Amino acid sequence: MAESRRTPGRFSLLAVQSIVCGVILLLALLFRLIGGQSWEQLRTVLRQWMLDDGLATLLVQEEEAVGGKDIPLGEAVSVTAPPDGASFSPLAVPQVTVLPLEEGRVTSPFGYRTDPLSGGTGFHTGIDVAAPAGTPLRAVYSGTVTAAGWDTSYGYYVTVRTAALEILYAHCSVLLCSAGDLALAGESVAKVGSTGDSTGNHVHIELRCEGICYDPSPLIAEVWYA
DSSP: OGGGGOOHHHHHHHHHHHHHHHHHHHHHHHHHHHOHHHHHHHHHHHHHHHHOGGGHHHHOEESSOOOOSOOOOOTTOOTTSOOTTBOOSOEEOOOOOOOSSSSOEEEEOSEEEEOTTTOSEEEEOSEEEEOOTTOEEEOSSOEEEEEEEEETTTEEEEEEEETTEEEEEEEEEEEOOOTTOEEOTTOEEEEEBOOSSOSSSEEEEEEEETTEEEOOGGGTTGGGGO
């Protein structure tokens, strides 16, 4: 439904964004095949480019942004509106062609839900996709690994940043990258698990832009995990 409200200019922007990202990926793959010093130099350039906030206007266009900084559900907050720190507004971003998992099933979407651990009402800041333990988890976008470690809630997690966008993958069983690495789209960054606050093997995928959580399902082709 959101696509029908976009103007021709928006479609043009998405086309340009997609072409730019495609060219970057092709160059990265070419230099990787060449190897040696050229590949290392390109990795350094790409890492800095991905982290450059000046690129944010090329990759991200926010619509009707709202939100604050945290996710607890206050008594005065209507369930029709997101809490502080989250937004129901879509992000206009380049078309994603790389799925994070070869196969899986969405078990919990973005938004309000009954917390599976506490039983209370809360706001789910990402989406959960169930898959067998050990399933390779691939980077959706090329970007820089900003964190790879352990959190009591997320378990083993990885965050990959591309300009202003940051995607978090949580509850992993194994991490295959380290902070500072360049992760190319389609490369495995971790494996599915059930670490941290989890009730079964799945990956929690969270999309953030400037500290606000957005629904990541349009980015990962949720229809494939129905």
